[in-house]
Amino acid sequence: xPALERELERLLGERAVLTAPDALLAWECDGxxxxxxxxxxxxxxxxxxxxxxxxxxxxxAAVPFVPRGAxxxxxxxxxxxxDAVVIDLARMRQVLHVxxxxxxxxxxxxxxxxxxxTAVHHLGLHYAPDPxxxxxxxxxxxxxxxxxxxxxFKYGMTVDHVLGAVIVLPDGALCRLGDPAGARLPGALDxxxxxxxxxxxxxxxxxxxxxxxxxQRAVRTLLGAFATMTAACRTVSxxxxxxxxxxxxxxxxxxxxxxxxxxxxxxxxxxxAAAVLLVELDGPxxxxxxxxxxxxxxMQQNGxxxxxxxxDAAERKRLWKGRKGxxxxxxxxxxxxxxxxxxxxxxxxxxxxxxxxxxxQKHGVLxxxxxxxxxxxxxxxxxxxxxxxxxxxxxxxxxxEILQLCVDxxxxxxxxxxxxxxxxxxxxxxxxxxxxxxxxxxxxxxNPDGRCNPGKVLPSRNACAEVAKWPQMIAKVxxxxxxx
Amino acid sequence: MTFSADSKGDAYARTLDCxxxxxxxxxxxxxxxxxxEADSPRGRIYLMRALAEGRVQDPQSIRPFLxxxxxxxxxxxxxxxxVKYGEVLETTRAKLEQQQPARGLAAWLVRTLLWHVVAxxxxxxxxxxxxxxxxxxxxxxxxxxxxxxPAHMAAIAPTVPPAAERxxxxxxxxxxPPGVARRGVKVALFTGCIMEPVFxxxxxxxxxxxxxxxxxxxxxxAQRCCGALLVxxxxxERARELARANVAAFADADLVLxxxxxxxxxxxxxxxxxxxxxxxxxxxxxxxxxxFLAEAGLTxxxxxxxxxxxxxDPCHLCHGQGVRAQPRQLLAQVPGLEMVAHxxxxxxxxxxxxxxxxxxxxxxxxxxxxxxxxVRAGVDLVVTGNPGCMLQIDSHLRRAGHRIAxxxxxxxxxxPA
Numbered sequence: 001x002p003a004l005e006r007e008l009e010r011l012l013g014e015r016a017v018l019t020a021p022d023a024l025l026a027w028e029c030d031g032x033x034x035x036x037x038x039x040x041x042x043x044x045x046x047x048x049x050x051x052x053x054x055x056x057x058x059x060x061a062a063v064p065f066v067p068r069g070a071x072x073x074x075x076x077x078x079x080x081x082x083d084a085v086v087i088d089l090a091r092m093r094q095v096l097h098v099x100x101x102x103x104x105x106x107x108x109x110x111x112x113x114x115x116x117x118t119a120v121h122h123l124g125l126h127y128a129p130d131p132x133x134x135x136x137x138x139x140x141x142x143x144x145x146x147x148x149x150x151x152x153f154k155y156g157m158t159v160d161h162v163l164g165a166v167i168v169l170p171d172g173a174l175c176r177l178g179d180p181a182g183a184r185l186p187g188a189l190d191x192x193x194x195x196x197x198x199x200x201x202x203x204x205x206x207x208x209x210x211x212x213x214x215x216q217r218a219v220r221t222l223l224g225a226f227a228t229m230t231a232a233c234r235t236v237s238x239x240x241x242x243x244x245x246x247x248x249x250x251x252x253x254x255x256x257x258x259x260x261x262x263x264x265x266x267x268x269x270x271x272x273a274a275a276v277l278l279v280e281l282d283g284p285x286x287x288x289x290x291x292x293x294x295x296x297x298x299m300q301q302n303g304x305x306x307x308x309x310x311x312d313a314a315e316r317k318r319l320w321k322g323r324k325g326x327x328x329x330x331x332x333x334x335x336x337x338x339x340x341x342x343x344x345x346x347x348x349x350x351x352x353x354x355x356x357x358x359x360x361q362k363h364g365v366l367x368x369x370x371x372x373x374x375x376x377x378x379x380x381x382x383x384x385x386x387x388x389x390x391x392x393x394x395x396x397x398x399x400x401e402i403l404q405l406c407v408d409x410x411x412x413x414x415x416x417x418x419x420x421x422x423x424x425x426x427x428x429x430x431x432x433x434x435x436x437x438x439x440x441x442x443x444x445x446x447n448p449d450g451r452c453n454p455g456k457v458l459p460s461r462n463a464c465a466e467v468a469k470w471p472q473m474i475a476k477v478x479x480x481x482x483x484x
Numbered sequence: 485m486t487f488s489a490d491s492k493g494d495a496y497a498r499t500l501d502c503x504x505x506x507x508x509x510x511x512x513x514x515x516x517x518x519x520x521e522a523d524s525p526r527g528r529i530y531l532m533r534a535l536a537e538g539r540v541q542d543p544q545s546i547r548p549f550l551x552x553x554x555x556x557x558x559x560x561x562x563x564x565x566x567v568k569y570g571e572v573l574e575t576t577r578a579k580l581e582q583q584q585p586a587r588g589l590a591a592w593l594v595r596t597l598l599w600h601v602v603a604x605x606x607x608x609x610x611x612x613x614x615x616x617x618x619x620x621x622x623x624x625x626x627x628x629x630x631x632x633x634p635a636h637m638a639a640i641a642p643t644v645p646p647a648a649e650r651x652x653x654x655x656x657x658x659x660x661p662p663g664v665a666r667r668g669v670k671v672a673l674f675t676g677c678i679m680e681p682v683f684x685x686x687x688x689x690x691x692x693x694x695x696x697x698x699x700x701x702x703x704x705x706a707q708r709c710c711g712a713l714l715v716x717x718x719x720x721e722r723a724r725e726l727a728r729a730n731v732a733a734f735a736d737a738d739l740v741l742x743x744x745x746x747x748x749x750x751x752x753x754x755x756x757x758x759x760x761x762x763x764x765x766x767x768x769x770x771x772x773x774x775x776f777l778a779e780a781g782l783t784x785x786x787x788x789x790x791x792x793x794x795x796x797d798p799c800h801l802c803h804g805q806g807v808r809a810q811p812r813q814l815l816a817q818v819p820g821l822e823m824v825a826h827x828x829x830x831x832x833x834x835x836x837x838x839x840x841x842x843x844x845x846x847x848x849x850x851x852x853x854x855x856x857x858x859v860r861a862g863v864d865l866v867v868t869g870n871p872g873c874m875l876q877i878d879s880h881l882r883r884a885g886h887r888i889a890x891x892x893x894x895x896x897x898x899x900p901a
Contacts, residue, residue: 026531
């Protein structure tokens with residue numbers, strides 16, 4: 001065993017270091033399975049001190065490293081190069097402190113998003129950002145990716161809920177961001193917000209202070225089934241135009257509905273509907289009741305085929321179950337899934353969906369749509385067979401065109417899944433050299449040697465001015481060794 | 485190693501159903517305890533797929549991760565894509581075992597005992613009689629003291645009940661006692677290899693409840709062990725021999741009832757194990773006792789019992805057979821019994837057949853979490869319908885010094901004498 005691995009074992013113990021090449025295959029990719037790369041080793045530290053010791057060692061040895069949570073990222077963020085060590089934070093899952101008065105919690109990075117809400121549920125509190133993978137994904141990963149979720153339409157993204165953090169910097173030094181006491185105090189640069197969404201390239205958060213929200217007095221979830229996608233989108237526009245701010249506004253298309261209904265997450269969505277719209281309202285009882293009536297009216301006006309309303313927790317859970325299980329259910333359509341993450345202005349949703357469907361047809365790929373309609377955050381899903389190189393290439397090409405369409409409509413290449421390795425080629429659709437240069441300088445301030453999660457977020461300099469070179473990503477798919 | 489073209493079919497195709505979403509991770513007992521991706525369902529499926537695709541250099545190096553799986557199927561309950569994880573795991577284990585039988589004393593013991601003793605009721609009975617004798621002579625205490633019996637095994641292994649309790653059920657047809665209205669339904673009872681000598685009282689209670697509720701009960705003499713433990717240990721050939729014997733033994737039965745979740749799950753899957761119509765048809769005849777009674781309805785009210793109890797779902801009943809409501813529904817009919825919810829009733833207890841003997845460390849931690857949840861619920865009684873779970877939970881409770889009894893649901897349904 002090489003000296004470095006021995007040294008890692010000395011620091012963490014034998015059971016916290018994995019080096020058998022075959023076992024390491026399990027860490028080859030995250031939820032974005034297009035890019036695969038087997039790391040050099042995986043370590044499982046259980047404390048800030050252990051993370052610090054490992055990072056110091058790797059820094060001294062000039063070995064790159066990649067932090068990882070539950071591996072549910074959809075853009076290749078925690079996928080490590082063959083020379084890199086994965087620092088897996090799954091064993092750091094303690095809720096360290098809960099303040100019921102100042103409404104915050106201090107957690108280790110491996111705490112699962114939903115577990116935090118479960119831990120404070122009896123206090124009438126919850127953690128608001130709720131990615132669909134919330135039962136699996138970690139707060140550390142959410143912080144790194146600035147994750148969103150259905151309820152972010154009203155409550156904001158992760159960046160709006162992280163108040164501070166303890167960070168192990170890429171050279172092993174420790175730094176504190178924000179206020180550990182849970183107040184976001186003005187007066188200096190807001191580095192917590194800068195760190196949020198840096199996708200593990202600025203360092204490793206080992207303690208995170210997050211805001212807790214009080215549970216609302218009343219919650220109602222409405223389901224509207226429509227004969228056309230257009231009708232569902234118009235209902236969303238009507239709701240927002242009327243000044244309502246629902247906690248969530250989600251749409252699933254027919255193919256998604258059918259896959260979900262065939263799975264254990266079946267929620268009783270009508271299989272013949274072209275689109276299902278989920279609207280969640282929360283607040284004081286009378287306000288919610290009044291708003292529910294308004295939403296119902298908009299659904300009816302737009303020709304809703306069926307309108308359902310859930311008022312108790314069990315019924316609500318049922319209606320949400322299908323949405324939360326939607327990505328996984330796509331495994332019923334083909335062996336692999338490419339989950340896209342584009343944003344368009346809400347008013348252009350219909351246009352975007354028509355365009356996306358045309359792109360799918362042009363490339364002959366199987367496309368389904370499930371999205372956060374309130375934010376205009378689309379998740380076109382392409383089901384494909386990763387063993388078929390030509391189909392994979394068509395999938396990636398269609399994905400590229402879809403993201404270009406989003407940008408052309410005035411949107412963005414990512415709403416909440418991050419850039420990772422997936423969208424390295426797409427970043428240039430939005431940013432020029434000068435923009436990217438500023439970002440690179442900010443990153444260099446945190447990560448001067450570039451060994452903390454290398455090859456993510458910002459396209460490398462030598463790939464510059466190569467807007468037309470996006471097929472680079474396809475080349476990487478077809479020849480992973482050459483591209484890596 | 486790659487699966488040959490003809491055998492590649494099923495198991496390999498099923499690994500392809502996984503799109504790596506990870507929704508299975510929080511439900512996996514080993515991932516919860518170890519936090520290791522390769523010890524999660526998603527990681528194991530990924531490794532098994534890589535193995536089938538010929539990307540694994542040394543198949544034995546991924547074996548520890550597959551061996552650590554409890555085969556509890558909680559991941560199947562969570563999987564939106566419907567991956568049949570159990571089938572993939574069992575097929576892969578069999579291939580690895582075939583390629584290179586697992587080494588070590590424990591593995592040898594398992595192979596020998598499962599096939600040469602457990603699978604033969606008579607030999608099993610003799611073994612238990614011998615065990616009982618050694619216990620009476622204080623030899624067990626001595627063996628533990630001398631280190632001949634590992635401490636973890638001594639802790640889990642139950643003390644053998646007296647001969648009266650180990651007495652097997654009389655085979656052949658039993659009819660309801662005089663005065664009980666017969667329902668005109670005849671069922672066949674599967675008695676199980678371990679249930680019989682360790683929890684003979686459960687089998688007697690099962691028979692008693694069925695008769696008191698007006699059913700004719702046949703106990704076929706030719707039945708054998710269900711083979712589940714052999715399937716889990718990667719020995720499907722031997723399991724098939726047992727399965728075929730059971731298909732024949734129950735050929736005349738319309739309904740085959742069992743009171744052991746692990747056996748029931750395995751028998752319902754005979755279609756997959758045997759790969760034929762006869763196996764599938766047999767599987768369709770099998771019912772857990774709670775499934776059957778909840779549907780048929782109790783006509784004899786259970787004896788009143790003033791106690792506070794929690795029901796704990798055996799994995800192979802809730803995840804393996806989708807039976808969750810029925811036992812609870814029946815227990816709700818016991819006069820005086822207060823049923824309370826506890827933390828995570830569908831989490832594995834760590835028994836998983838003989839897992840606690842093979843992976844003592846992981847099983848210990850999983851078991852500890854289970855009783856922590858039960859103790860917090862403040863109950864006098866834990867009710868669960870599988871012999872392995874009964875032993876594991878009972879052992880953990882006793883060692884932690886709790887006076888909480890463990891019972892099979894059917895024991896609580898016996899009407900007053």
